[in-house]
Amino acid sequence: MIPRPVARYLPILKWGVEYTREALTNDLVAAAIVTIMLIPQSLAYALLAGLPPEAGIYASIVPIILYAVFGTSSSLAVGPVAVVSLMTAAAIGDVAQSGTAGYATAALTLAMLSGGFLLLLGVFRLGFLANFLSHPVIAGFITASGLIIAASQLKHILGIPAEGHNLFELLRSLALHITELNPITLIIGAAATAFLFWVRKGLKPLLIAAGLNRRLADVAAKAGPVLAVAVTTLIVGGLRLDAQGVDIVGTVPQGLPPFTMPDFSSDLLLKLIGPAILISIIGFVESISVAQTLAAKKRQRIDPDQELIGLGAANVGAAFTGGYPVTGGFARSVVNFDAGAETPAAGAFTAVGLAIAAMALTPLIYYLPTATLAATIIVAVLSLVDLGILKRAWDYSKADFAAVSATILVTLGFGVELGVTTGVALSVLIHLFKTSRPHMAVVGRVPGTEHYRNVLRHNVITDPHILTVRVDESLYFANARYLEDRLYDMVAQRDDLRHVILMCPAVNEIDMSALESLEAINERLAALGVQFHLSEVKGPVMDRLESTHFLEHLTGEVFLSQHQAMRELSEHGAEARPAEALSNQHA
Amino acid sequence: MIPRPVARYLPILKWGVEYTREALTNDLVAAAIVTIMLIPQSLAYALLAGLPPEAGIYASIVPIILYAVFGTSSSLAVGPVAVVSLMTAAAIGDVAQSGTAGYATAALTLAMLSGGFLLLLGVFRLGFLANFLSHPVIAGFITASGLIIAASQLKHILGIPAEGHNLFELLRSLALHITELNPITLIIGAAATAFLFWVRKGLKPLLIAAGLNRRLADVAAKAGPVLAVAVTTLIVGGLRLDAQGVDIVGTVPQGLPPFTMPDFSSDLLLKLIGPAILISIIGFVESISVAQTLAAKKRQRIDPDQELIGLGAANVGAAFTGGYPVTGGFARSVVNFDAGAETPAAGAFTAVGLAIAAMALTPLIYYLPTATLAATIIVAVLSLVDLGILKRAWDYSKADFAAVSATILVTLGFGVELGVTTGVALSVLIHLFKTSRPHMAVVGRVPGTEHYRNVLRHNVITDPHILTVRVDESLYFANARYLEDRLYDMVAQRDDLRHVILMCPAVNEIDMSALESLEAINERLAALGVQFHLSEVKGPVMDRLESTHFLEHLTGEVFLSQHQAMRELSEHGAEARPAEALSNQHA
Incomplete structure (x- = not known):
């Protein structure tokens, strides 16, 4: 008999002892599919965070395993996600220059702080705090982030430099450099983007028409990015287009995630604690929403406080193994679920797959153009953009409209952190105002x-x-x-x-x-x-x-x-x- | 016929045309009584604010007249009050040294900002914002302020220097200098304090027993401070105790309030805008509470938004006539009401009385010991201290207890501004927390x-x-x-x-x-x-x-x-x- 407190904090002890051969098969199949999907995605999100591509792979190995031990969702796939990557770039961009060792260390420190904060919330059962992010604020924030992320990736598609943490800075920077655009990069980037959009909309019906069953077609369509990566890498490598100014991923170190050490200097900790708290809460909200949605489909229950512990452990793991802040991702979790994952073991097997990739496959992506990765990101985040929320909020209640539009505008104009803070503060004020003049x-x-x-x-x-x-x-x-x-x-x-x-x-x-x-x-x-x-x-x-x-x-x-x-x-x-x-x- | 918008913003047009001879008599009697009470009080509060004594008199002349024109309460007496004087000292103590010209100018600037903010709130009808100061926060804040003010005046009673904006700084500073205490000052201060406490508790029953009617006895007891001022001034002047180290008021310029100019430098404005907002809101809450209580007794109504305009005008007036932030005071308004004031004209007559005092009486208070003024303040503010609120809040609801105790502790330990801010933030958080787990x-x-x-x-x-x-x-x-x-x-x-x-x-x-x-x-x-x-x-x-x-x-x-x-x-x-x-x- 396992003592209650141990069982509470280690859900693996519960599902581990009941693990069946059938579950193993299902988990292995799901893991194989998710691994294939995660390789380009991890590289792409590392690029978005301003980190070397291997950081994205590393952030998908140990964190996944730790989540499998401590988490309660059987379908959640933990790793780098778009919004958290963007927030990471904004937070550590303020304390270090992208590409320096200090930048990577700041990312580790951010992951450690975020992990520590999540663990604290979990141990003190404060998961309900995430409830103060209202639906309009989350929807507005995700939509605005999607637009900023897409804009931030345009530079890779155009082959020009551009900087900025809000939409206007980015667009102005792009406009300034537009004359320097690299036509070959643009062709590759635009083709990859168009292909990936088509994969999302057009490939699945085609596969179904070709006789594939619906679920398999769905999963196969998710492998589109891998195809785009393979084809563009072959073209760029074959024609040596990097000599023509096409930006490539280049040398990615081969091997398992390294043991890394965050920076414990109080100066850096103080600067990063605010962003870390915000990243933790946003990441938790994204993760718990996905986990609960998927659990509901199987009539399972998610324990939000234990989820905090699972995500906290994952982030601490990322901090010590060359990663950066992670959370449960929407797209990958849905793929994991659709592919038939039965237990958190599927996640652990994914980690093994990615570890093999990190050891064996990195030389193959030397010629992978960053434009392809940017295309992957753009296609993924534009699906998050939901400007219809403005109309729905307007129709339902002017107060919700005020919250959603303020969140979108402030996020677009002043960046992610101020956007969320404004949204939350405004939601609270509006609530107080409404209740201050009761009917x-x-x-x-x-x-x-x-x-x-x-x-x-x-x-x-x-x-x-x-x-x-x-x-x-x-x-x-x-x-x-x-x-x-x-x-x-x-x-x-x-x-x-x-x-x-x-x-x-x-x-x-x-x-x-x-x-x-x-x-x-x-x-x-x-x-x-x-x-x-x-x-x-x-x-x-x-x-x-x-x-x-x-x-x-x-x-x-x-x-x-x-x-x-x-x-x-x-x-x-x-x-x-x-x-x-x-x-x-x-x- | 007066146009509606004019009538709205100028209540004087309404009561002015209906003014009767009987109301004139009543207002004159009330004004005479309030004038006598206000002279020592104005001097004392100026001392508390760290300003020269005449600033207190000046702040009671033009502001009263402007309130009489724009305000809606027939009983409210506007001028310097204890809590606002303390907050003024804290705010301008951060930007200038007490006793310098810059300090007095900062006080004018603070009054102007506060007046402008109140006018803005009034014009946009935002008076309801004051409702976010909950009862526990106000009670806790007033109690803690009373303790800090009383402690800050001990130095005048002891005749030693002491500085500090919170209770602990003040007590430590007093302890450091305790060996320097001036025995004669202490005797005067202690005697004045004891006398004033006795006037509050013992004089009224005595006067009633002597055949005076209850209302008159009540009003006469309020003149106690004038008696204390007269007697101690005569003693100090007669025995030339100032030569023995007894601190006296000294030369107070004779004449009407001067025309003064606030400082419009953006640097100072930026530093003072935060404190000005807080002073405005606290002052408004104090004023509107008194005004509504007194209006209720006569079945009259107060228009909170027009009150903001009245108080805003009064503060702008203070800024340009050598004063500092003012509001409707509790004690003086009650005296005004008890003395039979019928219209805001009573306030205007008080202003005339004080103007005469400023022109003719200031030489008479040359030998007035500051210890007497300190005694006036201590006796006045200790009546505001209500530590019983802690017990009542504890019995009623732990949430209210948390708000009131946090407000008291933070105000005592870190000063007035942080105390109120903490109290408001905590009240809002507690409310959100309670409604986040509904029954x-x-x-x-x-x-x-x-x-x-x-x-x-x-x-x-x-x-x-x-x-x-x-x-x-x-x-x-x-x-x-x-x-x-x-x-x-x-x-x-x-x-x-x-x-x-x-x-x-x-x-x-x-x-x-x-x-x-x-x-x-x-x-x-x-x-x-x-x-x-x-x-x-x-x-x-x-x-x-x-x-x-x-x-x-x-x-x-x-x-x-x-x-x-x-x-x-x-x-x-x-x-x-x-x-x-x-x-x-x-x-």
Whole structure:
């Protein structure tokens, strides 16, 4: 029997002991397919991060194995991904020059910090923090990142130098150098891009028409980039186009991932901790979304806190084996799932495949043009761009539209980090703003029922001595004074008022500020000779009110139901005025 | 007829034309009383701000008149107040040395920035922003400020130098210099402090016993500081104690407030804009709280946005007439109210009184010991200190306790600005955290009724094929994934499930992130062969859902009431299983 805490932190002990021969076969097949897909992708994302191509391969070996030990998803494929690569480039570009040893070390340090932060979140079970990234912010951020990444790769397609961390810097830099473009590079890059787009859209139907089954056709189409890599490498190598100015990958060291050491100088750590936190959270959100989507299809469950530990371990692994920050990638995980991966072992086998590639295949890609890798990236990231989110958000709610459009614009204009930060801050502000002016309705009884509805929407019965106001929000500091103001306004418009009932079925909390306001309302209504009552107060809210002196000071009562409140108060009112006088305001 | 926009921005046009002889008498009496109280108070607060004493008088003349023109409260007395004086000292202490011309100019600049910011808020009707200062944050901040202010004045009572912007710096500085204490200063300071405390507690009952009416006794007790000022000035002047090392006010220039010019250098503006914003908001909150409390007693209304304009104008006025940031003060406004002020004209008459004092009386206070002024401040601010808020917050809610204690500790330890910022940020985070894990209850029907209640709290009837979950919170990005997770967990625990109903009577909003989650839930339940329904969805939420494709994809229905949902779905269920089989889980 494995002790519980050990089993919790080592999910491998659970699925490992149940591992079957059939699962092994399925995992091996999936691993072979994912390996083929990952070789060009890893090289390409390393290029995007400004690192040597082998860093991408290294980042896909040990991290995958560590995730297989600590992670809970059977389908997630961990490694370099587009958005995190872009964020890595932005973060370490600020502290070192691309191509230097310091740059690669900064990437290791970033991976270590990110891994450490993820582990911390996991151990303290703080995975819910990722929930503060709202859907509009994530969608806006991914779309804008996709555009920036695509723009950043245009220089490889055009064969010109260009720099910049936001869309405008990149486009201006491209425009400045456009006269230097290399026509051969452009032909290779444009052809590869066109081919890869066609593979995505056109190859699958063709393969299906040719008799291949749908799933296999799907997987085969994913091997398109490998074909593009092979063909363009052969052409460039055969014609020695590198002598014509076509940029090639060149010598990639052969061998297993090296043991590397991050830089622990406090100066660098301080500079990178902010970006590391952001990369961790973004990476976690991307990873957990994919993992949960795929798990749902198999009716499996993902443990978000254990996922943090799996991803944290993967990043720490990347830091010590020549990699850079990694996370669970969308495209590769879907391929892994479609190819039939059954357990995290599939990931481990992928790592073995990539290790073999790192040892044996790197000389073969000497002539691989960077334009082909850029084409792979462009095609991959443009599929993430979803400008339709703007329209959908606009139609659904202007607040969500504000969040998504601000995130897109700030990300495009000022880079990834500021974009996400702005999006999150704006989402929180918008939420506070919305809840700071809650919907409040004067309600009356629907004739013949015990239901109480908005007098403006329904034909209801009210009592001229009684004002019932339903407030549709928890009462807390941001809306406490608004409640006071609105209530005083409503009371000021009525003469002959004897009772005010605050109907609270939607009040899930009353914080201390709101309690102060309720006390102020009670006091001020008392000065006007009006009793203040509450109705339909929820259990937990009532428990808390009972711990204070509020109920002693309350001039009125707390009624379990609104109907009971009206029955009792109208009867009292009836002493002065016959019950028949109940007026129907709308009749 | 006055045009509406003019009338809005110039409330004086409204009360001015209705001004009566009786109101004039009342306003004059109130003004005389407040003037007497304000002379020592203005000097003292200028001392607290590190400014020459006349700055306090100047800050009480033109600003009061401008507030009388633009403000809406008939009782508010505008001028220097303790907390704003402390914040002024902290803000300008960072950019200039106390006692230099640059220091006074920085104070003018701060007043101008603060006035400009308040005017902006007023014109754009952003007064509601002050609501984000929760009650615990304000209470904690005022208490901590009171302690810091009292500690900062101890040096004047002891006759030693001491510096510092937080409690610990101040206490350490006092301890370092304690050997230098001046015994005569200490005797004067301690005697004045004791006298002023006694005036607050003991004088009023004495006057009432002597036959004075209660209101007059109250007002007379407020003149205690004037008596202390007169007596100690006479003693120090008569015995020439200044030669014995007793610090005195010395020469105060005679005359009306000068025309002064703030510094418009962008460097200074940039340094002061942050503190100016904070001072504006804190000042506004203090002022509006007093104004609303007093207005409520007379059943009058305060317009918060016009108040911003009144206070903004007052601060701009202070900037150009040798003052420093001002706001509506608690103590003086209460005195003004008690003394019978009927319109803002009382403030204008106070300004005239102070102008006369500035022209004629300043030579009389040459020998006024600063220890007496310090005693005035200490007695005033200690009445603001309310450490009981800690206990009350602890009893009511741990979240509010966290906010109030963090605000107090950070203010004491790191100063006013960081204290308030921490308090606000923490309040927002706590609110988000609380709403990120909403209360969710499985509900069943209370036998013999149409009410549905928590199965854990009530003895209710449920159907084994139907799971009804009530969620007690608006659904938005911070809790959307939590909802998914909890719902999947609940579903996973049940076999034989055919329907899941999400009961939404407390859902006031569904944002785009939550909509995504509902779609994901719908899809995942469909994969399990379970229909997903909603019940008791509010009107505005339903309107919004209808603008999307969600309802088309929804496998189940949206029911107006939970009871209707159960009737329809149980009938469907009855085809497979007789209605008698409805099980009572608790029976």
